[in-house]
Amino acid sequence: MLTFEEKLTIIQSFPELERKDVSLGRINFHYEESATDKKNVVYHLHPNGNGFVYAEYINGYHPDNKGLVNIRDFSAGELKEIIEQSIKSLSPKTTIEAAVSEDAEEEERWVNESNHTLLLIFEDEMWNVYAGLNSDGTFTTYSEARSYLMEEGFSLQLVR
Structure with missing residues (x-):
């Protein structure tokens, strides 16, 4: 499992995402260019390593009723891939x-x-x-x- 710092480094490597600090040390990352009302790509990344990525429009994942997938046990490659796909799924053309x-x-x-x-x-x-x-x-x-x-x-x- 990646540490909080490792996940944060990967997520911050996406220049299209904007960091938004929220309560209890958690961090959201917004995609302001989203063509939908959904702006959160990464939701409640927590210092304990838990967090979620919005994947409602992505094949191959099983999101919860809010469209989120838990990324707690994701590898670096898996995390990069789901974030790329999430951004693409929210982009205006897509x-x-x-x-x-x-x-x-x-x-x-x-x-x-x-x-x-x-x-x-x-x-x-x-x-x-x-x-x-x-x-x-x-x-x-x-x-x-x-x-x-x-x-x-x-x-x-x-x-x-």
Whole structure:
């Protein structure tokens, strides 16, 4: 079992996490860029080595009813892996875009001057436009969808 200090060193190696000291010497680590209301990646890391990682959206773990997995007996590799996966599961692209494009046959990202993003996704023989998880329109042809997006001031974002 890793010591509190070893766990703390591993957790602090993730620059996207922000430390928040809480009561009884426990520490939480927040992911402020989370696309959900959940910000805690590491919850109540305790000087005795106990603590939890948010894993509700991660396959291969059995979280409790709050979405947390106890990391008391995790190795260094296991701890790094679950934290990486937790951050990824909470990132905006993962939670929003993956949810709407899960069954997509084709997908494009369109952006306007204000940096708002819409996804154009071909699914079930239709072209659907999404703003986050919300449907913004459905079109029978790519040409109709493309015209709509251009009229609304969006342009196709090329992936590099």
